[in-house]
Structure formats: structure tokens, C-alpha cells
Amino acid sequence: MGSSIRQEQKQNTRKKIIDTAYRLFSERGFSVATSVIAKEAGVAHGSIFAHFPTLNDLLSSLLSDFGNRMGSSLHLLAKNCVGVEDFLEGHLDVLEEYEPFYTRFISEKNRLPDEAKAAFAAIQSTAAFHLSRVLEREAEKGTVKKLPIHLLFNTWLGLVHYYLLNREFFADPGESVIKRYRAELLSAYLDLIKRESEE
Amino acid sequence: MKTCIACGMPMEKPSDFAANDPNKDYCVHCARPDGEMQSFEEKKENLTKFIVRTQGFDESAASEVAESMMRKLPAWKKYFDQEKDAL
Numbered sequence: 001m002g003s004s005i006r007q008e009q010k011q012n013t014r015k016k017i018i019d020t021a022y023r024l025f026s027e028r029g030f031s032v033a034t035s036v037i038a039k040e041a042g043v044a045h046g047s048i049f050a051h052f053p054t055l056n057d058l059l060s061s062l063l064s065d066f067g068n069r070m071g072s073s074l075h076l077l078a079k080n081c082v083g084v085e086d087f088l089e090g091h092l093d094v095l096e097e098y099e100p101f102y103t104r105f106i107s108e109k110n111r112l113p114d115e116a117k118a119a120f121a122a123i124q125s126t127a128a129f130h131l132s133r134v135l136e137r138e139a140e141k142g143t144v145k146k147l148p149i150h151l152l153f154n155t156w157l158g159l160v161h162y163y164l165l166n167r168e169f170f171a172d173p174g175e176s177v178i179k180r181y182r183a184e185l186l187s188a189y190l191d192l193i194k195r196e197s198e199e
Numbered sequence: 200m201k202t203c204i205a206c207g208m209p210m211e212k213p214s215d216f217a218a219n220d221p222n223k224d225y226c227v228h229c230a231r232p233d234g235e236m237q238s239f240e241e242k243k244e245n246l247t248k249f250i251v252r253t254q255g256f257d258e259s260a261a262s263e264v265a266e267s268m269m270r271k272l273p274a275w276k277k278y279f280d281q282e283k284d285a286l
Contacts, residue, residue, distance in 0.1 A: 064271075072209070122267075125250060151255065154254065
């Protein structure tokens with residue numbers, strides 16, 4: 001009994017550290033010191049290292065959690081979508097939900113541990129998997145231009161990432177870039193890829 | 200909800216499962232035509248090809264990504280453990 005309570009407390013502390021780190025990284029980027037994370041989480045500094053021996057361990061664990069959560073959200077949205085427009089709307093919903101952390105993540109990815117690269121690729125592979133399925137269906141119906149799937153995916157992601165990575169030019173601090181531009185981005189992209197119906 | 204032990208995809212409908220069989224632990228994309236699960240090498244090759252086709256990555260980068268995804272999945276644990284033991 002005693003040990004199961006201790007186990008639960010340990011899990012709670014671990015969760016508190018991860019949640020606080022997630023919030024602080026979203027707000028300030030990944031260079032936040034562990035002492036700040038400990039203070040904000042209300043745990044002793046040493047407690048962070050009891051759970052995560054190095055900062056990389058904390059980052060790896062957090063990024064892997066994040067990748068899983070975003071992956072599940074993408075799977076969930078794909079379940080209910082019929083066409084490409086539906087899927088892209090849902091993709092923007094997911095990105096908006098995770099926007100502050102995701103933006104930090106894609107802009108600082110190359111300076112983070114290898115786990116970041118793996119989490120990034122896993123998230124994009126899930127999105128690409130579902131988008132490729134809806135695009136193939138649309139291509140069969142002749143509603144989308146016949147372009148290689150990877151270019152259709154990369155063009156969409158490149159467009160959305162451009163706005164996220166340069167957010168200071170597109171939105172006020174604290175404002176969601178996705179929310180502000182979603183309608184415009186979506187309709188422009190659909191215009192680019194849709195095939196004109198033959199008169 | 201079950202997730203595929205070989206690729207991590209959530210499986211809900213019978214058609215998500217290998218051979219339409221909800222008792223299976225792996226999905227339709229990870230099965231061979233005869234319903235058996237693909238081997239480590241087959242899965243890695245298919246995943247790599249899929250990444251190249253849908254994201255346009257360089258083949259060796261795609262192969263690394265495929266391996267890092269497989270590393271997290273229960274079906275392939277023993278391959279990576281063996282690799283670790285061999286070191």
C-alpha cells in the first residue's frame with residue numbers, strides 16, 4: 001500500500017514537471033533553465049534530476065509524449081473526414097490546439113536532441129499518411145490535380161510552417177496565426193490543387 | 200482501443216485489422232497478402248518507401264526515420280534489444 005502511494009506521488013511529480021516544462025517551453029522556448037522549471041512546478045530542483053538524470057532525458061520524454069499526443073489527434077480527425085478540405089481543416093484545428101509549443105518546436109528542432117528529429121518525422125508521417133489517403137481518393141474522382149503526393153503534402157506544410165515560423169510578421173504577440181489566416185490559407189491551397197471541372 | 204504493434208496505428212473497425220480479424224494485434228497495412236505479419240526487413244522497407252512517396256525524403260534519411268519509428272513499437276523490440284546486446 002505504502003509503496004503504491006509513493007509510486008503515485010512519483011508519477012504526479014513527474015507529470016507536474018513535464019506539464020510545467022511544456023508550458024514554459026511554449027512561452028519562452030527550449031532554453032528555460034531546469035531551476036526555473038522546478039520553481040514553477042513547485043518541486044525541489046534535485047527532484048527534476050531524480051526523474052530525469054539529464055535535461056536531454058526530460059526533453060526526450062516530453063517530445064515523445066508530445067509526438068504521441070499530436071499523432072493521436074491526427075488519427076482521430078482522419079477518422080471523420082471525407083475529403084481533402086475536411087482533412088486540412090482538421091489539420092489546422094490540431095495545429096491551432098498545439099500552436100505555441102509546435103511553433104517553438106519547429107523553429108528550435110535542429111538544436112534539440114535527436115528525439116526531436118524523430119518526433120517531428122513521426123508527427124509529419126502521420127499527417128502525410130492520412131493526407132495521402134484522402135488525396136488518393138480525390139485523385140481517383142479527378143477532383144485534385146495529378147501531382148506527386150509528397151509535393152502536395154510539402155507545399156501545404158511549407159505554407160503553414162512559413163506563417164508559424166515568421167509569426168512576428170503575421171500576427172500580434174499572443175495571437176494565433178492559424179486562427180487569423182486559416183480561411184485564407186485553406187482556400188488558396190485548395191484553389192492551387194483542385195482540378196477545374198470540365199465544362 | 201487497440202493500436203497496431205508493428206506501426207502504432209489505432210485500429211477500430213474490423214477493416215483496420217489484418218485479415219479483418221479484430222483478434223489480431225497488427226493492422227491491415229502491416230500484414231502480408233496471406234494475413235501474416237510482415238518481417239522486420241519488409242516493414243522497414245515498406246515504411247521507408249512510404250515516407251519517400253508521401254514526404255519526398257532522401258532514401259537514407261527516410262530509412263533512419265522508419266527505424267526510429269519502429270524502435271518504439273512492441274513488435275520490433277526484440278530486434279533492437281538484440282542490436283543493443285551485440286554492442
